[in-house]
Amino acid sequence: MTTQLTSSSLLTDLKSRIESRTARVGIIGLGYVGLPLALLYSEQKFPVTGFDIDQKKVDTLAKGGSYIFRISPEEIQSAKSSGFSATSDYAKITEMDAIIICVPTPLNEYHEPDLSYITNTTHAVAPHLRAGQIVILESTTYPGTTEEVMIPILENENRARLKASRTSAAGDQEFWVAFSPEREDPGNTSVARHDIPKVIGGLDRQAGEIAAALYGSIFRRTVPVSSPAAAEMTKLLENIYRCVNIALVNELKMLCLRMNLNIWEIIDAAATKPFGFHPFYPGPGLGGHCIPVDPFYLSWKAKEFDFHTRFIELAGEVNLPYNVIAATISALNRQKKAINGSKVMVLGVAYKRDIDDLRESPALTIIELLQKEGAQVSYNDPYFPFVGRGRKYDLQMTRSSLDNLGQYDCVLIVTDHTDYDYKKIVNESQLVVDSRYATRGIESKKIVHC
Ligand SMILES: NC(=O)c1ccc[n+]([C@@H]2O[C@H](COP(=O)([O-])OP(=O)(O)OC[C@H]3O[C@@H](n4cnc5c(N)ncnc54)[C@H](O)[C@@H]3O)[C@@H](O)[C@H]2O)c1
Incomplete structure (x- = not known):
């Protein structure tokens, strides 16, 4: 009592x-x-x-x-x-x-x-x-x-x-x-x-x-x-839902590129349905502390219950940075240039638009892959004057300015920050590979979507 x-x-x-x-x-x-x-x-x-x-x-x-x-x-x-x-x-x-x-x-x-x-x-x-x-x-x-x-x-x-x-x-x-x-x-x-x-x-x-x-x-x-476990699972459900749907839309983007269809136009049209459809958008890869990480917390725990979370594993297999590299190589090839020795400017390194967070950013993998192929890589991002070392990367690069974009064989848009003037970027560049559809509405033969 x-x-x-x-x-x-x-x-x-x-x-x-x-x-x-x-x-x-x-x-x-x-x-x-x-x-x-x-x-x-x-x-x-x-x-x-x-x-x-x-x-x-x-x-x-x-x-x-x-x-x-x-x-x-x-x-x-x-x-x-x-x-x-x-x-x-x-x-x-x-x-x-x-x-x-x-x-x-x-x-x-x-x-x-x-x-x-x-x-x-x-x-x-x-x-x-x-x-x-x-x-x-x-x-x-x-x-x-x-x-x-x-x-x-x-x-x-x-x-x-x-x-x-x-x-x-x-x-x-x-x-x-x-x-x-x-x-x-x-x-x-x-x-x-x-x-x-x-x-x-x-x-x-x-x-x-x-x-x-x-x-x-x-x-x-x-x-x-x-x-507490129900609350823990709620958060994972939310992020797995995002992860799986982003993987799905990225897979459909790859198919649409082959079929010469514009996935963005299609998503916009589908999103007019007033029920049963929530739009997710494709990009150069999963990024951030949450979406590429959290689902695998559940996959790991599920094994204790002799359960395999197949949707999660499948979503993790859609490895998009490699597609961006393949698209860049192909775009340069059409200009009779090899990736080896080409000057590539990566626009945006944050894992998504308008934030100062580099964690698990696909840009980091893309830069490393480009360097492996022999490209001379520069980057620009309003949020990062310098990119040093993190858990999975060691780049030690300093931001390059957007002056004289014409010097680069390719400008590769990885993160579509709203501060960028995309029309000006396209005008001043030789070739623009756009992994975010940031150049939407701009008509130019220099643009390659991927
Ligand atoms: N960043 C997001 O947008 C976001 C969104 C939803 C959920 N989350 C989750 O929230 C959690 C935190 O994420 P975050 O983005 O803030 O991480 P963060 O890395 O930005 O911040 C974590 C902080 O914890 C500190 N820290 C580490 N060990 C410590 C200790 N023993 N004692 C005291 N401080 C310690 C670190 O120094 C760091 O400042 C993660 O589980 C993440 O998945 C993050």
């Missing part, structure tokens, strides 16, 4: 602090997901502390600077004046009421889930956990991660032997746990972040309620599901 009272007072206390915007929110992982989330809570006057192991990021934020293109230093400074601070000191976790984890979930070299960022973070959080806190994982991952990986570490490694609340009658030695996927679409300005409904899977009813109250203060709508 005493325990029940204590637990319900912990619950009421946390809920009322969320309502009055005095609940202290800790965001772990201040990257593309975590930093904007921290700013959203700060805008709503919550006291926010950001945690990151990257000391450079912590120092930049401390000086009121930003390292993400679409976040201005002014936004950071305004958050700081409302009490936002960043730290790498996990001891401060104890002071938080809500802890939201937004760390990376990449694939390892064997194309398997790399949960090391989640486990490292959880090991770092656990010793500082106290009763009455809520821990929410936002990183995209396979169903079961929250319950099978995160909770055992939190329970086994906290000093007070606290348990995750599973019964909706949390004792005074318990904390709450939920999973809530990040569903942001970087570069998409048509839907404001707070208008993207927030899916929430609490480990028990109370965890779901607290998480809903917390997210309900910054998102217009919350969508409760029955468990």
Whole structure:
């Protein structure tokens, strides 16, 4: 009875602090997901502390600077004046009421889930956990991660032997746990972040309620599901749906090119159907932290259940950068030029339009493949003055200007940033290979679509 009272007072206390915007929110992982989330809570006057192991990021934020293109230093400074601070000191976790984890979930070299960022973070959080806190994982991952990986570490490694609340009658030695996927679409300005409904899977009813109250203060709508695993799976369903449909439309694009049909015209026409069709667009390859990665989290987990996710594997087989190379070779060939020794300007290296994110960008593979074929490759991208080294590339290239495009044997459009003046680009170039249909509406024999 005493325990029940204590637990319900912990619950009421946390809920009322969320309502009055005095609940202290800790965001772990201040990257593309975590930093904007921290700013959203700060805008709503919550006291926010950001945690990151990257000391450079912590120092930049401390000086009121930003390292993400679409976040201005002014936004950071305004958050700081409302009490936002960043730290790498996990001891401060104890002071938080809500802890939201937004760390990376990449694939390892064997194309398997790399949960090391989640486990490292959880090991770092656990010793500082106290009763009455809520821990929410936002990183995209396979169903079961929250319950099978995160909770055992939190329970086994906290000093007070606290348990995750599973019964909706949390004792005074318990904390709450939920999973809530990040569903942001970087570069998409048509839907404001707070208008993207927030899916929430609490480990028990109370965890779901607290998480809903917390997210309900910054998102217009919350969508409760029955468990963390259901929320984890929801995010994967969304991304697998995209991945498979993008692969399908890319396959149809290849066929259309052979049949001398314009896939873009066809998609636009099909998209006029008021029901049952959602348009997906072809391109030079899958990119970003999510679409080329997340589906394989599920394929991997499915094997534990003796199940093969054949659609996912098939979608992964459509390897488009090689098609772009073949199209470039063929376009140069028609000009009686070999790829070996040709000067090629790659336009756009970000993985998609108008963003400053290079992760898994097909442009990186395309540049490497062109170089392997002996091309002299330059690039231009308004978002990247320099492309150095990443997980799977080591280019060490500096941006070239768009002056004198006529010097290149081929200008290859890989990312269709809206800043580019495509008419001017076509006018000034000898040959344009366009993998995004960025030159739509421009009539010129110099353009080759691929
Ligand atoms: N970027 C997106 O558009 C997007 C969209 C939806 C979902 N997601 C998912 O959100 C998660 C985060 O992605 P992101 O794009 O923000 O990644 P990111 O690489 O931009 O940021 C992750 C941050 O976590 C920090 N970090 C790593 N280990 C840490 C640790 N132990 N303690 C504290 N900080 C640590 C890193 O230094 C980095 O700043 C991933 O699971 C991703 O799949 C991303």
